[in-house]
Amino acid sequence: MIIDNLTKFNQKKKLWMTPKHPLYGKSVDYKIIYGAVVFMQAEINCLSSPLNNFELERLLISGFRLDSDGMSQVLRLSKEKSVVIDKLIRAFASDREKYLLMLDLINVSLRDMKIQEREQESIQIFSKMFGVSQEELSLLTEFALGAQEENVPKCREILHRMHVQDMDLSPVDMKYYIMRLWETMECTQEMLEGQREVRIVERCMIKGDLILSRGMRLVFDHAEVRIYGNILLDGGELIIEESKMIRKGDSHRACVNMKAVGSRILVQNSEIDCRNMGMFIRAEAGDLRVQKSLIYRTTRGAAIRFWGNSIQVAETDFFDCYSPEDGGAIMIRTPDGIVRGCRFRRCEAKRGGAVFAVEGNKIDHCKFDQCNVAEYGAAVFYHGFVRANVHHLQYRACCPEGVETVQYLAKMGTFQVTGQYHIFVSTIIDCPVLVEAEGSLIIEDANLYLNNPIRCRGSLQMKNVRLISNHMQDTDMVILEHARNCRIHHCEFNGMGKTGGMSASGCRITVTKSLFRNISGGRAIYNAYSPEIRECVFNFCQEGAVYSQNGNIKRCVFVNCRGKSGAGILMYGSKGAIEQCNFKRCIADFSGGAIDRSLGQQVVKCVFEECRPDNVS
Known part of the structure; x- marks a missing residue:
């Protein structure tokens, strides 16, 4: 043929x-x-x-x-x-x-x-x-x-x-x-008023604003929708299935608004392209469910901004979502929400590069790729306590690295720890924290941004932790009040030039392989009783590094420390040892540029460089 x-x-x-x-x-x-x-x-x-x-x-x-x-x-x-x-x-x-x-x-x-x-x-x-x-x-x-x-x-x-x-x-x-069977039709308010339920299965154009009042239902099924206006749900229902929605106008902040109780939105197996003209959904009330969809190129707020009744977002991809506010892709201010199995790529916001949520929401099995944040939480900012409902999150190339998920302990009175409490994610502490005598606080693999000090009368254990003085002045970051036990390993205390490190009155502490820097308003470690301090670095401690009664300080480095006496170490008591420590440019006003000690303490194999007025007194 x-x-x-x-x-x-x-x-x-x-x-x-x-x-x-x-x-x-x-x-x-x-x-x-x-x-x-x-x-x-x-x-x-x-x-x-x-x-x-x-x-x-x-x-x-x-x-x-x-x-x-x-x-x-x-x-x-x-x-x-x-x-x-x-x-x-x-x-x-x-x-x-x-x-x-x-x-x-x-x-x-x-x-x-x-x-x-x-x-x-x-x-x-x-x-x-x-x-x-x-x-x-x-x-x-x-x-x-x-x-x-x-x-x-x-x-x-x-x-x-x-x-x-x-x-x-x-x-x-x-x-x-x-x-050629598909043709472009226009969806108008008159159609909704006349039919009450409209189902669109072809190319569609929405030139003006649509209002779905109670009893109205708009369904996009295998449709391609170009929207120039806005869809407002005032008790109605919007269903988007197997469809593509393209935003063509920026007259509204959000493409879809939901403001009345009883409103409902379902987005399933669909693609939403907001063309950098605003948000996708802004919901003040109602229920929202998004499944197996793709939402991208949103601006002027989170792609989904929700404080309604309930929300579920599952197996959905978000990319290129930017917000100058909270949450690049999702912002949830209601406690009944689920974000599961989602993927976020190149999302950015002020707090919570991809997700901002309040306590009670579940976030699990999500992946975050190249998400950035201006303040806290490169991937997730969680307003409240992160418990077992936030888990199995994976991060790649998010900035800042190491603080992808941050929980925020808000101003709500004193947070008292009476049993055992474990902090395993980066945390902003904006309320007084008190560990009672019978309590135990364990902090691991986290950054702590302190607006209030941590007071402890019980047990405190920290490992792989960075403490950063945020909005504190002339106080210590950790205050031990005759605490039962305190162990610190591989941690960093950054006073930001405003606060001291630890006040350890009447407490035995063990500090190993840690860094104290930019300390002012108090010593890095103050008034500790027989502390064990090993392999630590003290840098730029402006009111002295260590003040203790007796104790063993071994293989530590003191650089650029200042103080009235004993800029590096001021030790009193009848016994104690300072061994194999390095002191560089430690300067005191009166005596002991590096060390000011009593007669009972031993100084063994230490190295001094440019310390004034003298090395040891």
Whole structure:
């Protein structure tokens, strides 16, 4: 069969523009069996090889996106006719799949708007096998002929007759057979007022503002929506399924607003492109559910800004979401929310680069990639206590690194620890913290931003912790009041030039491999009783580094410390040891540039450099 160049060009163009087949979402095995049955029909034609059948090629390559391995399996299975047909009959889950198969069988059989007798007989046999009536087969044949002619009005009329016959085929299904079947329609307030429930399954344009009052329902199903105005839910319902929404106007901060109790939004398997013109959803009330969707290029606030009744966001991707406020992608100010299995990429905000949430919300199994923040929480800012409801979070290249999730302990009176309490995420402490005598506070792998000091009468253990003085002045970051126990390992105390480090009155402490820097307003360690201090660094301590009664200080480094006496160490008592320590540029006003000690303390193998007025007194 000779094909002219123009036909070849048109076929190539159609092959490239063809959308996915309505059954593309099925499993690969299903598509191979389905393709084998259609291949069997194409083999009946004696005038041309099935390998030259354009509609068969379009189905397998563009419709099903089968690779070379899948194509070879189609060829092999097409030889086992009865086995393949039995498998397909068992695989069919609805009449819709049978109608689509008959359409494909007719499509591959058409030659110059005609079907040969042998192929027609085969189609009749298949229709009886799959339980398709003659009336339904006649409508399907008419539609296939109309699609070959690109006769849009005729195809629309036939599709309407199919709906009258309760044939479960939508315009979206038929777009594979005639791509021009979709036309752009305009959705208006008048349509909503008249019909109360509007379902849109094609290209749609919303030029003005829409208000969904109580009892109204707007459904976008397999639609492509360009919105210039805004959709306001005042008790109504909005459903976006298998659709794409593109924002084209920036007259409102958010594309969709929800303000009344009883309003409901469902977004499922959809794509939302806000084109950097504002937020996607701003909800003051109602319920919101977002599943398996893609939301991107949002600005002027979080992509989803919610303080309504309940919210669930699951298995959804957010990228390029920017907010000058809290939460780049999601901001939840209601305690009943779930964010699960989501992915956030290149999101940025003032607090909470990707997510801002209050206590009670669940955030789990999420991934954060290249999320940034201006203040706190590169990935998550959690207003309240992080408990077991925040877990399995993964971070990559977020900035600042190491503080991707931050919890905020707000001004709510004194936070008293009477049992055992564990802090394992970075925390802003904006309320007084008191560890009672029977209490135990354990802090690991976290940054602490202190607006109030931590007072302890019980047990305090810290490991891999950075303490940063935030809004404190002329006090100590940690105040031990005859505490039972205090162990600090591999920690950093940064007084920011405003506060002291630790006040340890009447308490035995153990400090190892830690750093004290920028200390002012008090010593790095003050009034400790027989402390064990090993392998620590004290840098820029402006009112002295260590003041203790007795104790053992070994293998420590003191740099640029200042004080009235004993800028590095001031030790009193009858016993104690300072061993293998380095002192550099430690300067005192009166005596002991590096060390001011009593007669009982031993100074062994220490190194002094540029200390004034003397090294040891």
